[in-house]
Amino acid sequence: MERYPGRPEGTVALAGGGSVSRNMTVPEKLLDSIRDAVGPKGWTTDDSDLEPHLTERRGLWRGKCAMAVRPATTAEVGEVVALCHRAGVAVQPQGGNTGLVGGGVPDGGIVLSLARLNTIREVDAANFTLTAEAGCILADIQASALGVDRLFPLSLGAEGSCQIGGNLSTNAGGVQVLRYGTARDLVLGLEVVLPDGQVLDGLRALRKDNTGYDLKHLFIGAEGTLGVITAAVLKLFPRPNHTETALAAAASAGAALALFQRAAELAADALTAFEFLDRQSLELAVAHVEGVRDPFAEAHGCYALIELSGFGDGNGGLKQTMEEILSGAMEQGMIADAVIAASSAQAAELWRLRDAVPEAQPAAGASIKHDVSVPVSRVPEFLTKARALVEADMPGVRPVAFGHLGDGNIHFNLSQPEDMDAEAFLAEWRRVNRMVHDLVAELGGSFSAEHGIGTLKREDLKRYKTGPELELMKALKAALDPKGIMNPGKVL
Ligand code: FAD
Ligand code: ZN
Numbered sequence: 001m002e003r004y005p006g007r008p009e010g011t012v013a014l015a016g017g018g019s020v021s022r023n024m025t026v027p028e029k030l031l032d033s034i035r036d037a038v039g040p041k042g043w044t045t046d047d048s049d050l051e052p053h054l055t056e057r058r059g060l061w062r063g064k065c066a067m068a069v070r071p072a073t074t075a076e077v078g079e080v081v082a083l084c085h086r087a088g089v090a091v092q093p094q095g096g097n098t099g100l101v102g103g104g105v106p107d108g109g110i111v112l113s114l115a116r117l118n119t120i121r122e123v124d125a126a127n128f129t130l131t132a133e134a135g136c137i138l139a140d141i142q143a144s145a146l147g148v149d150r151l152f153p154l155s156l157g158a159e160g161s162c163q164i165g166g167n168l169s170t171n172a173g174g175v176q177v178l179r180y181g182t183a184r185d186l187v188l189g190l191e192v193v194l195p196d197g198q199v200l201d202g203l204r205a206l207r208k209d210n211t212g213y214d215l216k217h218l219f220i221g222a223e224g225t226l227g228v229i230t231a232a233v234l235k236l237f238p239r240p241n242h243t244e245t246a247l248a249a250a251a252s253a254g255a256a257l258a259l260f261q262r263a264a265e266l267a268a269d270a271l272t273a274f275e276f277l278d279r280q281s282l283e284l285a286v287a288h289v290e291g292v293r294d295p296f297a298e299a300h301g302c303y304a305l306i307e308l309s310g311f312g313d314g315n316g317g318l319k320q321t322m323e324e325i326l327s328g329a330m331e332q333g334m335i336a337d338a339v340i341a342a343s344s345a346q347a348a349e350l351w352r353l354r355d356a357v358p359e360a361q362p363a364a365g366a367s368i369k370h371d372v373s374v375p376v377s378r379v380p381e382f383l384t385k386a387r388a389l390v391e392a393d394m395p396g397v398r399p400v401a402f403g404h405l406g407d408g409n410i411h412f413n414l415s416q417p418e419d420m421d422a423e424a425f426l427a428e429w430r431r432v433n434r435m436v437h438d439l440v441a442e443l444g445g446s447f448s449a450e451h452g453i454g455t456l457k458r459e460d461l462k463r464y465k466t467g468p469e470l471e472l473m474k475a476l477k478a479a480l481d482p483k484g485i486m487n488p489g490k491v492l
Contacts, residue, residue: 031043066109081194101457117165130144152235171183175275177409190229240272242318243318244309244321259325259335276410277357300337
């Protein structure tokens with residue numbers, strides 16, 4: 001494997017259209033046994049079929065594998081993993097392959113795709129639960145919940161292609177964490193195939209279950225290094241029937257934070273999203289994504305997208321609450337301007353502006369990314385200090401800061417200076433990350449708020465996990481997967 005000069009450590013060069021690299025060390029006898037276990041529809045070794053399993057969307061890594069296996073049942077997953085365990089061959093679990101840290105790119109062995117394990121096994125509206133297999137697409141689960149007048153609140157940009165197994169394995173966040181928590185908070189029970197092929201059946205649909213260690217949490221956020229999630233019992237919620245959406249313009253992140261506190265106090269549980277965009281984010285989205293426009297006549301320092309969701313006839317409470325939040329904020333000088341969506345189409349337009357930012361970023365050239373969190377109260381301090389650091393370090397660099405202010409989670413991305421060579425800029429990735437992540441650590445934050453560790457952030461894990469935490473993680477890995485076959489080389 002070749003490292004791409006200048007890219008983050010562990011990054012592998014794209015071969016650039018050459019033939020697919022196969023790991024020939026996987027014994028043919030094992031591949032035959034896998035073929036027998038999953039039947040003709042359950043495997044492929046065809047170069048063009050393997051291709052999408054070997055790369056990821058940013059093109060930062062290219063892996064290799066001997067076979068992509070697509071079991072259709074939990075029993076088949078168990079059989080395949082048991083076979084690999086006996087042979088000591090690596091298993092790379094793969095969901096929708098929308099992860100952003102190289103966690104799903106195989107480095108030899110087989111790819112275990114969960115795509116065919118995609119049945120919604122049960123929807124129990126009265127128990128407010130839905131039991132889904134790992135390969136179900138997130139958007140399909142949301143739709144299935146809506147079908148029985150319930151809400152499954154996990155929501156993120158990749159929801160049309162990411163799978164619930166991947167969401168749980170990465171403990172995905174998204175735009176409703178403020179009200180409903182991360183993926184971890186939305187699980188009652190889990191079915192997992194352990195690294196030796198045994199099935200751990202924990203598909204309990206219980207809100208109370210204090211029977212020893214809560215093992216499901218080991219596998220949530222483990223990025224496929226401790227086992228394969230095959231199904232989950234998910235929590236459903238009453239479906240709000242009324243939403244108010246607004247975009248407010250503030251002079252500074254400090255003012256946006258004050259607005260967040262005001263919104264949280266006045267709306268309490270009805271506050272379902274509070275997203276942040278700096279001026280550069282908005283400009284990028286408006287300049288490069290069709291149909292996106294700036295709703296304000298003047299430029300402002302930053303913006304907050306506020307969403308309230310609730311119940312009832314929709315005419316009273318929520319609308320009034322939103323108006324109260326904004327008018328008071330205006331009087332107190334927290335915000336300079338605001339627009340409230342008058343229709344669902346206008347609300348969608350405001351969300352489009354927010355969602356367009358990461359989409360627009362490539363148009364501004366190469367970018368160095370940070371997915372960090374700090375205590376919500378320290379977001380403004382983080383932004384001021386981080387900007388000062390990178391601008392002093394690299395004149396002309398263009399910080400693009402946006403994300404989930406209500407969760408303390410900012411995507412602090414840096415677009416290259418306009419006159420700089422993209423590769424030369426990317427060569428600074430590690431060094432710039434170090435500077436920003438050191439600051440985050442100083443502020444009591446996390447260097448990976450949403451996207452996990454994968455391949456990209458293993459060095460950071462070693463640096464920032466202090467005390468016995470890292471040792472305990474290694475001990476757990478060794479206890480559950482002594483042969484080290486589950487997604488080797490990732491996380492630890
Ligand atoms: P994959 O990418 O296939 O896999 C991710 C990791 O999980 C890998 O390590 C893989 O080995 C492991 N894995 C997958 N399935 C299983 C399984 N069944 N059992 C065990 N291990 C498994 N993430 C957020 O948190 N919040 C966001 O707002 C967000 N927005 C995004 C927007 C866009 C446009 C894109 C492209 C990505 C975004 N992401 C976001 C990142 C990504 O979508 C999430 O990490 C998602 O949860 C990954 O799901 P997946 O099915 O694609 O998993
Ligand atoms: Zn995010």
